[in-house]
Amino acid sequence: MTEHYVLMGDIIKSRVYDAEPLIRDFVKLISDCNEKLKYHILSPYTSTLGDEFQGIARSLRSAIETIFYFEEEIIKRSLYFKLRYVVHLGPIETPINSETAYGMLGEGLTRARELLADKRKNRPKFLFDLPNNPDADQLNRLFSVIGSLMADWRNRDYPLIYDMIVFDNDNDVAKRNGKNRSQIWKRRKQLHVTDYKNLKKVIFDIAQG
Secondary structure (H helix, E strand, C coil): CCEEEEEEEEECCHHHCCHHHHHHHHHHHHHHHHHHCHHHEEEEEEECCCCEEEEEECCHHHHHHHHHHHHHHHHHCCCCCCEEEEEEEEECCCCCCCCCCCCCCCHHHHHHHHHHHCCCCCCCCEEEECCCCCCHHHHHHHHHHHHHHHHCCCHHHHHHHHHHHHCCCHHHHHHHHCCCHHHHHHHHHHCCHHHHHHHHHHHHHHHHC
């Protein structure tokens, strides 16, 4: 039985938001991801219970590409909600549905759902459950650090943070945000944006290997 990388996620504390705009923005984010990363996806990411999504990634790297897409698009769009993720490698018994992530059965989907349903306070924002993969623990540790860095990022700073992620040159970021180079250098350091980018590179190196 073929094993696949199942990626599921949900909105953290979804009940505190107005349902209509929340679902609209969430569904738009998922739809744009499916279009942008279509070559990384076997079964498109699909909203399942309103505040949750699931899909099948082509590879571990593809699942990680998707996570970073969601996280950085939330920053780019200055969205107000945050997501949690589960990546699980497990068997799917039925054919992969390439149109929508419905109508599939298998232990891989069941296990991913169980992990996502765990609402304990210490449940990490990013969780990789990859049986027999020695890199799983390392990925969980690295994403734990990334989660800690991003936890200090405030919505009001999202436009600046996104520019600092995209542009390495502080002068370019300064011009785009009406600040000077020294101010950007200080903010980049305070917000640990360089640390974030370095960790991201290490994560992709692990996933590629």
